[in-house]
Structures are given as structure tokens and as C-alpha cells.
Amino acid sequence: MKVAKFSLATTESYKDDKGQTHSQTEWHNIVLWRGLAELAEKHLKKGSMIHLEGKNPTRSFEEKQGVKRYVTELVGEELILLDKKEDWHIAHFVL
Numbered sequence: 001m002k003v004a005k006f007s008l009a010t011t012e013s014y015k016d017d018k019g020q021t022h023s024q025t026e027w028h029n030i031v032l033w034r035g036l037a038e039l040a041e042k043h044l045k046k047g048s049m050i051h052l053e054g055k056n057p058t059r060s061f062e063e064k065q066g067v068k069r070y071v072t073e074l075v076g077e078e079l080i081l082l083d084k085k086e087d088w089h090i091a092h093f094v095l
Contacts (some may be wrong), residue, residue: 004037006030006044008052008074029073036076049082 008030013023030052032040044050054076062068 002034002037002041004030004032004040006040008050029071030076031073032076032079036079039079039081043081043083051078051080051082052076053078 008028009025010028011023011025013021015021052074054074056072056074058070058072060068060070
């Protein structure tokens with residue numbers, strides 16, 4: 001079964017009470033399965049613009065030293081490509 005794992009950056013910008021613009025970037029771990037993984041492999045590259053919806057589970061695992069770690073991932077269920085291409089403007093794919 002095909003799987004794609006990658007990081008996705010989201011940036012939120014706002015202006016403070018003095019009118020200065022601030023931005024905050026967060027990084028998210030993304031997991032796509034089957035057809036969405038194939039889509040990602042064929043069409044996504046660094047800097048691609050997408051709209052992604054899915055589940056946000058947290059899983060845990062124990063390292064060799066006995067330390068318990070937690071990982072939160074977004075498991076994609078719906079992906080919309082927002083990059084402008086010659087052959088499409090918006091492509092919509094659902095798991």
C-alpha cells in the first residue's frame with residue numbers, strides 16, 4: 001500500500017495594535033495513503049500550495065531508552081491542488 005509522509009508549513013499573519021505585521025509558522029506532519037499518496041508523488045513539490053483535510057490523531061511510541069514519545073500527524077482524507085498548471089486550475093481528490 002502506497003504511503004506519502006512529508007512536512008507542511010502553515011503561516012498565520014496578523015497586525016498588532018501598532019500596525020506592525022507579525023507572522024508565525026507552524027510545521028505539521030502529513031500522512032497520505034493509497035491514491036492520495038500517488039497524487040502527492042506525481043504532483044507535489046516543495047512550495048506547492050494545497051488545501052488538505054483529514055484526521056489529526058496522536059500516537060505514542062517508546063524509544064530504546066524507555067522514553068515515551070508522542071507524535072501528532074494529519075492523515076489526509078481530501079486534497080485540493082491549488083497550484084496553477086497549464087492543464088488544470090484546481091484539482092480535487094478525495095480518499
